[in-house]
Amino acid sequence: MTDDTTASQPDAMSGYDLARAALEEARALAKAQGKSVGMGRSAPIRTKRRTGDRSRRRWSGSGPDSRDPQPLGRMVGKVAQQHGWESRISEGTLFGMWPQIVGEDIATHADPTRLEGTVLHVRAESTAWATQLRYMQSQIIAKIAKVIGHGMVTSLRITGPQAPSWRKGPRHISGRGPRDTYG
Template structure:
């Protein structure tokens, strides 16, 4: 202290250090209280150096999780079958029919002639078994429950019976 009773440089430094230590101790205690209250209230954790589910995830893992959470595995697999239709049903059948839709476990197939529509209706049991071997099962054990066969989209003959 100076002769007039005012603190000098070293005394000011000691007082500042004591005030900083007191403030740090208060902050640490407040942090501990908030942390304990947050754990009790189920507050969101803060990210640290360890990996957790909030870290960036690989796209393939994220897509897989979304597909399973929303029940999209079977429709996506059926989409793959539709894309590879000739390999699944064979070239001969694929030349005369195409899949046109899939909804609620029903695969809709359109034939290019009434004769092929009848043929596909007869083959639908075997095709159904083959399709369900190619795709993951749905909730009841089958992804494709039924095959609906449509005839040709438009008549093959004009009004007078000729093309």
């Protein structure tokens, strides 16, 4: 007899019974407001495709959906493309990954200095290395294209070490340069 009296009192209801009562209350409230409540179904998604006068509806399921979270790399790529940052990102990748792109041996003897348009300026540590890099120019461009993308670098301008300048000051007399004045 005690079970009947406690079951009829709302304070003594079990968690399951309280949840069911709350659900029925919410359904009744939604029905009164004119909203339909389906059991276990999500809201329909309207597609942009139209068939005749009626728009098609499909239900969201376990498959991929436009509302799903997107990978961070894809989102960053879209932002970079919208703002026109792709060339600067590729340039940073080229300068940052120079040793991996051309190899450690070449990277220890030559450094990229700047990228002007599609011309990459490379400074070699000696004239011998500059000459060797000029012979390997097509292979270096192919390696860059494989990592960065085709068309980013179309040619290399390879320079050797800079000779000291004998020109001192703003005024200069053109001529043969320093002469032998030692005797």
